[in-house]
Amino acid sequence: MGKPHWSNLEKEFLYYASLIREKEQSIELIQMIAAGKIAIDRIKILREYAEEIADRKKRSEFMKILADLNLEFAEIKDKLIKQVEENSSLQKRIIDFKERKENQELKKSASQLILKDGLYYKADNNDGPFCTYCYDNNQKIIRIRTLPPTVQEFGKHECLVCRTVYH
Numbered sequence: 001m002g003k004p005h006w007s008n009l010e011k012e013f014l015y016y017a018s019l020i021r022e023k024e025q026s027i028e029l030i031q032m033i034a035a036g037k038i039a040i041d042r043i044k045i046l047r048e049y050a051e052e053i054a055d056r057k058k059r060s061e062f063m064k065i066l067a068d069l070n071l072e073f074a075e076i077k078d079k080l081i082k083q084v085e086e087n088s089s090l091q092k093r094i095i096d097f098k099e100r101k102e103n104q105e106l107k108k109s110a111s112q113l114i115l116k117d118g119l120y121y122k123a124d125n126n127d128g129p130f131c132t133y134c135y136d137n138n139q140k141i142i143r144i145r146t147l148p149p150t151v152q153e154f155g156k157h158e159c160l161v162c163r164t165v166y167h
Ligand SMILES: [Zn+2]
Pocket: 131, 132, 133, 134, 135, 142, 159, 160, 161, 162, 163, 164
């Protein structure tokens, strides 16, 4: 009766423990995993002993101890799961923060671009020209190439990324 329940606990614990990369985690969490693994080993040994106890009364006492250990282990497991979940939300927050920061930097560089004759140039040092299509659509600052004089009747500049030709 207790057996399938126990093996589920163990599986769940080991699954969550496997999600954790030790290098990135707190000492507390690593200790928790170690404690859980020790508990697993102890419970396994006790289970084997329990099978050998012939005296019914002694056996039921023994099973009570085992049940307590199971409970303790279940608590460790719950704590572990909570920590893992908190951790992934923490990681999500870090990603969101990085994305926001990148966007802010893009906006900052956008304000430093000025439009001149249909092309972008950097406001501070007049560097450029840069492709307006690539920037406006993908927020990418792409330098455009000046076409050789022989083909300039078709266009003066070309973006090598999006192939837009500028006149
Ligand atoms: Zn382009």
